[in-house]
Amino acid sequence: MTVCSSRFDNGVAILTIDNPPVNAGSHAVRSALLTELRRLRATPELRGVVITGVGANFYSGSDLKEFDGPLAEPQLPAVIAEIESLPVPVVAAIRGLALGGGFELALGCDIRIGTHTAVVGLPEVNLGIIPGAGGTVRLPRLVGAAQALDLIGTATRIPAEQAADLGTIDELVDEDVMGRALEAARTCTKRILRHEAVPPVDPAEFGEVADRIKQKGRNRPHILEAIAAVRRAVTNSADDALVAEREVFTRLRESDEAASLRYLFFAERAAAKSLGSATPPRPVDAVTVVGAGTMGASIAAASVLAGYRTTITDTDEAALSRARGVVETALTKAGRPELAEHMVTDRALPTAVHAADLVIDAVFEDLDIKRALFRDLDRHTSAGAILASNTSYLDLDDIGSVVADSSRVIGLHFFNPAHLNKLIEVVETAKTSPEAMATAAQVVRTLGKVGIRARVGEGFVAxxxxxxxxxxxxxxxxxxxxxxxxxxxxxxxxxxxxxxxxxxxxxxxxxxxxxxxxxxxxxxxxxYVHIPDLLCEAGRLGRKTGAGWYAYEGDGHTAVPDPAVTALIExxxxxxxxxxxxxxxxxxxxxxxxxxxxxxxxxxxxxxxxxxxxxxxxxxxxxxxxxxxxxxxxxxxxxxxxxxxxxxxxxxxxxxxxxxxxxxxxxxxxxxxxxxxxxxxx
Ligand SMILES: NC(=O)c1ccc[n+]([C@@H]2O[C@H](COP(=O)([O-])OP(=O)(O)OC[C@H]3O[C@@H](n4cnc5c(N)ncnc54)[C@H](O)[C@@H]3O)[C@@H](O)[C@H]2O)c1
The missing domain is CATH 1.10.1040.50 (N-(1-d-carboxylethyl)-l-norvaline Dehydrogenase; domain 2)
Structure with missing residues (x-):
């Protein structure tokens, strides 16, 4: 398969990366790009070069499977060095994702032209590494050191408009990105970022960003290295900073920490695949959450944020109004207060569930109450609606047995707080239909969660x-x-x-x-350790009672060792x-x-x-x-x-x-x- 093809348009070469599904960088891509660039260098009539990607994306990240061993030559810095040394302008025409190595490649070009679908960024710290092909050296030259550190240290994906504001994309076009890129390749002058100076740095601002990302990144080694790398981009020559960056990138890539983060990346994909199915999901538009307590409120918040028309029902009016407040606060914190209009509260179960495509039970953890609820749901929901329970420990087969068609019963086990915690265990009962599983998997994706497939068993997995x-x-x-x-x-x-x-x-x-x-x-x-029971019997239920395993001082949040607990343990x-x-x-x-x-x-x-x-x-x-x-x-x-x-x-x-x-x-x-x-x- 040709992973990089080239064609000419009036003296401008168009290099197109074609490595489905997202045009990730790989050894084949790097080799092909370098070969083409070297061939072009020897083309006398060459006036410019445009680099682009086939399909929706420019060049998204790297093939992480290659990261487990030594990287085969040529490596990305050699490809970028070739771009920089070409005597003609090189334009990156960016549609969709230009992330990691893809953005570094674009930063090696003389000008970046994007569509409104473009998303650029350096997400390497998510994988326990730092950018290794000039990201920490070229980005500070373009946007300033503090801004670059912020973007690198928080792995920000920068959407097109913001990228244009920051100058990481030089120009946005509505439609014909290739037409504009060809024109630019003929008319623009070379602009090699490596040769430019970093704009003056405000040490206080840089220090503030460094402190913030250290805290967010839990002071992990790669975060500290990212800060050091951007600092070197300011203090050292670009060439020295590039060499040091590559050395750090390689060392971090080979660490257990980076291997573990890559493992989780693949684990997430494998989990999504294992939830996937050939059966089409039922469309879900309306979700009803039954039970407006701790979990019901935050599940409703997650549902509203994902764009579902959401109804919350509870027998207790006070719980309903508290839940409304919880959802509104969550929406405000997420910057989407206007979504509150997609939420309805309704005390009457029959009207609350009759039009629901998916019902999620979050009532008390009590088998009799849940069985009674599912009997009511059987009566009041439409025949195809999926009936999910958020039970933590109860037997879902038992709960499902009261529904005439128990193939529509499934577990959707959220974790507290459900609108922030990413995990959902999708629990398959002995009767759950493939359609219910497929629908649940689709809901998990829409909610932006990570789902794992589980079977019925005390406490499921986590x-x-x-x-x-x-x-x-x-x-x-x-x-x-x-x-x-x-x-x-x-x-x-x-x-x-x-x-x-x-x-x-x-x-x-x-x-x-x-x-x-x-x-x-x-x-x-x-x-059996009786100590927790003894603590509870003594009224020490934790922070809410001012004492638990610890005593709580002052504001009620400062835990201090308590001699009474020591005596009880002894x-x-x-x-x-x-x-x-x-x-x-x-x-x-x-x-x-x-x-x-x-x-x-x-x-x-x-x-x-x-x-x-x-x-x-x-x-x-x-x-x-x-x-x-x-x-x-x-x-x-x-x-x-x-x-x-x-x-x-x-x-x-x-x-x-x-x-x-x-x-x-x-x-x-x-x-x-x-x-x-x-x-x-x-
Ligand atoms: N709290 C957690 O951390 C957590 C985490 C995951 C799953 N869960 C599960 O979620 C479910 C709810 O837990 P919670 O902590 O939110 O409980 P909660 O006590 O905070 O809330 C339960 C709500 O259900 C309402 N309710 C009870 N019976 C009802 C009925 N028949 N119809 C309508 N509303 C009814 C109550 O009025 C109450 O508002 C349980 O199954 C629990 O095991 C809890």
Whole structure:
């Protein structure tokens, strides 16, 4: 296949990149471009060159599969150097995406002409790297160092009009971009950005941007390198800055962190593919959310923001009016207050649901209430409407069984707050039809969420693995740690908050209610930590009661260790005859990650999750597992074999029956092999 073709138009060569689906840069594209450019250099009648892409996009990013090994020559800087050294003007004619390497290529051209569909930007930091083909050197010369750092450090995709305002696109045209590009190639003079000076820099402004992106980027190494690279573009010669930029790009590209972020990129694609189906989705225009509490309000906000006509219904008028306020605030924060007119509140279920294409249940987590609701939905919805439940733990097959045609029942499990959290578990019951799955997948896309396919099972995927994480943290408390020590270790690992601070923030009563519900069926041999129950019984439900795992001082948001909690923990240890040991941070992290990995094995074996990468994606998107580690399984795959077997052994010693319904498993036996096999495959 020809990935780059050329033709002539009155002395101007048109080079067209053709690498479907988005014209991503690849070895083949780079080679073909360089060969064509060299051939053109030897063409005596050449007056100019236009570079463009076939189809909707100019040149979008790079083929990330190539990033796992050494990059084959020629690399992109050589192609751009060839463009710069051509004696005639080179014009980038940009339709659609010109991102990453594509934008760097355009910055190497003398002039950029775009259509209104153009989107330019340098999103490399999303992948744990920095631009490597001159982005950090040429962009500051075009827009100034502080502006360039802002765009690079926040991976901003710049739409056409904004790009034209900033000067990253020189000219916007309505239709005939090629006609205007040809004219420019004949008439414009060369403008090599590398040869220009960076406009004067205001150090205070630069410092303010650097501080902001450091904070947003959690001080990750590639963020610090991006700042250093833009700074070098100001202080060093362009040629020196280009060499240094390439060296940093290559080093970061080969890091575990960048490999993990690429893994998540592919995991997201794989999840979308696994949700995809040959069955066409039903059109969805009207969505009704039943239950206007914590989740219902934020699900409604997500629905309105995605453009659905949205009705919220609740038996409680006060909840409805609170939900309206929540949605309006979310719309205002998203800069779309006008969308509020697409939202209706209606206390009467029959009228609220009769015209809905999709109903989402967000009523109390109670099987009888949900069964009664689905019976009503069966009566009052149109026959084809999809009936989704946001249940976290209840048996969806049971809920669906009360509907005459249970093939239209599905789980859409959102995470709090639903309008901000990206994850949705799309739960397939034994009866869910392909059409309902296809419709749910389409809704997930329209909502701009990441969906993973799940099957019915207590806690589905993410909550179940998070529960294993929490349980292991509680074991560690009994074994000798303090809540603040565990929280500190996990924040150091990369979580924004530790599990005990999170529990206090969400309220300890939610998990307490679930423990009470499960008490009758709990395996009595399983290790059970009573401390959270004792905290709840003492009225310590978290921040909302001013005390939980921590005490809260001053504004009610400052957590401080509480001697009363320490005393309670010590009393429990004494009662259970546990002699406290001391743990270093490495051991704490190893134990909690190994616990998540072992639970993930069960989730896979039960068929609740479809793939290991879906589990990692769920934990990163749903529970803010540090994305640069790629998720618990990806992180474990980067550790040594001793780390893994030690972690598995420690988890088993912490509670031999927790991870096996049948009883103790030999840690060195089948499970370790299974874990190794799964990790080797990701
Ligand atoms: N809170 C979370 O973090 C979270 C996360 C994911 C999923 N969920 C699930 O979402 C669902 C709702 O949870 P929540 O935390 O928003 O609960 P909530 O208690 O905040 O709200 C429930 C709302 O449902 C209303 N309601 C109850 N029965 C009703 C009925 N028959 N008809 C209409 N309205 C009714 C109540 O008046 C209340 O306003 C549950 O199934 C829960 O498991 C919760």
């Amino acid at each position: 909550n179940r693995i998070y529960a294993a994480y929490r349980a292991q943290c509680e074991f560690l408390i009994e074994d000798g740690c303090t809540p603040e020590q565990i929280d500190r270790a996990l924040v150091e690992f990369g979580f924004a908050m530790g599990p005990f601070a999170v529990a206090d923030m969400s309220g300890l009563d939610i998990a307490w209610a679930r423990r009470k519900r499960l008490a009758a069926t709990r395996n009595p041999r399983q290790r 009393a429990e240890r004494a009662r259970k005859k546990i002699v406290p040991r001391s743990f270093d941070e490495e051991t704490i992290v190893r134990r909690v990650i190994a616990a998540m990995v072992l639970e993930a094995m069960d989730v896979l074996e039960d068929g609740v999750a479809t793939s290991a990468s879906d589990i990692d994606l769920a934990m990163v998107k749903g529970f803010a597992f540090p994305r640069w580690h790629g998720g618990p399984l990806k992180f474990a795959s980067h550790q040594t074999s001793t780390w893994l077997s030690t972690g598995i052994q420690e988890v088993h010693q912490s509670c031999p029956v927790t991870f096996s319904a049948e009883g103790p498993i030999t840690p060195s036996g089948a499970i370790t092999t299974t874990v190794r096999e799964v990790l080797a495959g990701i």
